[in-house]
Amino acid sequence: MAKDVKPTRKNLMQIEDRIELSERGHDTLEKKRDGLIMEFMDILDQAQDVREDLDDSYDRAQRAINMARAMEGDVAVRGAAAALKEHPELTTQSKNIMGVVVPQIESSKVRKSLDERGYGVMGTSARIDEAAEAYEELLENIILAAEVETAMKKMLEEIETTKRRVNALEFKLLPDLYDNQEYIEQKLEEQEREEIFRMKKIKAKKEEEEDALATEEEAQEEPEAVTADD
Amino acid sequence: MSSRTGTSGQGSNYEYVIARVRARSASLFDDDDYRKLVRMGTGEIARFMEETEYETEMNALGSRYDGVDLVEYALNRNLAKHFDDLLRWSEGALYDYIARYLRKFDVWNVKTVIRGLYSDAERTEVEDDLIQAGEFTERRVEDLLNAGSVEEVVEQLDDTIFGESLAEAFDVYEESGVLVPLENALDRAFYETLLSGLPDNPEIDSPTGLYVEFLETEVDFRNLRNALRLARSGADIDPSEYFIEGGQLFDEQEVAQLSTNLDQLVSAVRESKYGEDLDQALSSLEEADNLIDFERALDAALLEYADRLSNRYPLSVCPVLSYVLKKEREVDNIRAIARGREAGLGPDEIEQELVIL
Numbered sequence: 001m002a003k004d005v006k007p008t009r010k011n012l013m014q015i016e017d018r019i020e021l022s023e024r025g026h027d028t029l030e031k032k033r034d035g036l037i038m039e040f041m042d043i044l045d046q047a048q049d050v051r052e053d054l055d056d057s058y059d060r061a062q063r064a065i066n067m068a069r070a071m072e073g074d075v076a077v078r079g080a081a082a083a084l085k086e087h088p089e090l091t092t093q094s095k096n097i098m099g100v101v102v103p104q105i106e107s108s109k110v111r112k113s114l115d116e117r118g119y120g121v122m123g124t125s126a127r128i129d130e131a132a133e134a135y136e137e138l139l140e141n142i143i144l145a146a147e148v149e150t151a152m153k154k155m156l157e158e159i160e161t162t163k164r165r166v167n168a169l170e171f172k173l174l175p176d177l178y179d180n181q182e183y184i185e186q187k188l189e190e191q192e193r194e195e196i197f198r199m200k201k202i203k204a205k206k207e208e209e210e211d212a213l214a215t216e217e218e219a220q221e222e223p224e225a226v227t228a229d230d
Numbered sequence: 231m232s233s234r235t236g237t238s239g240q241g242s243n244y245e246y247v248i249a250r251v252r253a254r255s256a257s258l259f260d261d262d263d264y265r266k267l268v269r270m271g272t273g274e275i276a277r278f279m280e281e282t283e284y285e286t287e288m289n290a291l292g293s294r295y296d297g298v299d300l301v302e303y304a305l306n307r308n309l310a311k312h313f314d315d316l317l318r319w320s321e322g323a324l325y326d327y328i329a330r331y332l333r334k335f336d337v338w339n340v341k342t343v344i345r346g347l348y349s350d351a352e353r354t355e356v357e358d359d360l361i362q363a364g365e366f367t368e369r370r371v372e373d374l375l376n377a378g379s380v381e382e383v384v385e386q387l388d389d390t391i392f393g394e395s396l397a398e399a400f401d402v403y404e405e406s407g408v409l410v411p412l413e414n415a416l417d418r419a420f421y422e423t424l425l426s427g428l429p430d431n432p433e434i435d436s437p438t439g440l441y442v443e444f445l446e447t448e449v450d451f452r453n454l455r456n457a458l459r460l461a462r463s464g465a466d467i468d469p470s471e472y473f474i475e476g477g478q479l480f481d482e483q484e485v486a487q488l489s490t491n492l493d494q495l496v497s498a499v500r501e502s503k504y505g506e507d508l509d510q511a512l513s514s515l516e517e518a519d520n521l522i523d524f525e526r527a528l529d530a531a532l533l534e535y536a537d538r539l540s541n542r543y544p545l546s547v548c549p550v551l552s553y554v555l556k557k558e559r560e561v562d563n564i565r566a567i568a569r570g571r572e573a574g575l576g577p578d579e580i581e582q583e584l585v586i587l
Contacts, residue, residue: 066570070573070575071562073562075359079359086408113464113466114463114467115410115467119409120413121456121459122417122456123341123416126455126458126459126521126522
């Protein structure tokens with residue numbers, strides 16, 4: 001890499017600018033990575049809680065529906081479920097966590113009161129209510145888990161990208177730039193030394209020539225003086 | 231399926247019907263059968279059923295269903311066959327007494343058809359879920375299945391006990407778009423005709439008195455279930471909308487007042503004539519807020535009451551009604567065992583859920 005760079009002062013200045021920019025970028029990205037990791041740890045805790053709740057509510061819902069199917073019959077449970085056509089509504093918005101856009105899922109009509117579930121109250125039992133309630137809770141937890149786990153996934157991707165960028169700066173770009181800087185500096189110093197040496201040489205040569213000229217002039221002046229004495 | 235209509239007022243054939251009912255009662259599953267069943271796997275249960283009363287239905291449905299679905303559909307078909315026989319055998323007042331209780335299967339069938347239309351289900355799916363144990367004729371059920379819309383179903387039922395209330399509820403259904411008003415109208419029509427036309431103050435210990443008392447208990451327990459579910463749900467629902475006239479436990483105002491406070495409701499039941507029978511279940515309800523255990527206790531209390539009925543007046547509607555309840559309970563119990571085993575529940579857990587005398 002260093003060999004591809006022309007060892008000019010202009011390039012050195014450009015490289016120095018890039019180094020400064022990269023160092024600043026490296027610090028910022030490191031801070032971002034650390035910040036993302038901290039945010040991620042918070043989301044991870046939340047995701048673990050949500051996942052536990054989801055598992056619990058799934059077990060509860062399965063148990064409730066199994067009991068309802070056992071005691072009321074599969075036909076009755078399916079019938080009660082068929083009495084409702086309206087689906088819960090989900091709206092997604094987005095929020096920004098340290099530059100990462102994560103979804104925010106708003107749900108409505110998930111929890112329903114007894115008179116909103118479609119089936120008649122008089123001809124059904126508490127087991128059907130319990131199964132419906134347990135599934136409403138499960139659905140709420142699924143929506144929450146979807147939100148938290150998507151945020152977690154996106155944060156992880158961002159952490160990974162940031163980490164790659166930090167590493168690229170730290171282990172590739174900056175070392176290359178330092179190498180280039182050192183190479184150009186060395187080259188420039190070398191050129192400077194050569195220049196000084198050349199200048200010295202020229203100066204010495206000039207002095208030599210001047211001395212020679214002076215000696216010649218002196219030599220010419222001396223016979224003229226002898227002639228005058230005569 | 232029976233195609234007869236009620237002939238209340240004509241002579242009843244109690245001797246014939248009760249003789250046949252006694253024979254059928256003898257073939258109901260006993261405790262030993264349940265003990266065996268709860269320890270079997272689902273395949274074993276199906277095989278066991280093939281060697282019992284349910285053999286014909288198991289074989290007939292075996293090519294279409296398997297596993298626990300086969301058991302459940304066979305149970306429903308067998309129940310329908312037995313109850314249809316009861317209606318076919320009985321005459322006069324006895325027919326009327328039995329029919330008014332079995333109309334709950336007509337309610338079930340209408341609900342199933344309406345739900346099928348509402349959810350755009352296939353006709354065969356709806357047909358499979360029907361339990362043709364009520365008073366509707368095969369022709370009427372077929373017409374209901376052929377209906378293309380909920381409105382058509384409501385029109386077809388115009389000449390039945392459900393006609394008036396369904397027509398009123400249809401307007402509400404059209405406005406709201408949910409089936410609740412139609413389903414409630416069907417249930418209300420069933421419960422309100424359960425006691426209509428029966429003597430207001432029959433002799434207390436007479437067969438009719440016991441029958442009326444049983445129906446009143448059924449209405450009371452339904453009101454109690456509804457009140458408890460409403461109280462527990464906390465929904466903003468007017469409890470009087472779900473009140474069924476005819477019971478002895480509450481009047482409309484009491485229900486409206488008690489449904490807002492679970493404690494007061496429990497104390498009111500404790501002080502009623504059902505307090506003794508339901509004491510344990512009420513305590514459990516207060517402690518654990520467990521409505522399901524309480525509903526099971528209500529079922530057990532009804533069954534026990536029906537068992538008492540069967541021994542009091544051998545030549546009355548009482549043994550028939552007792553058989554109807556026991557048969558329903560048998561079907562519920564076998565289905566609970568099969569579904570419970572399918573869901574991986576242990577024998578103890580299943581036994582706890584069963585209602586056995």
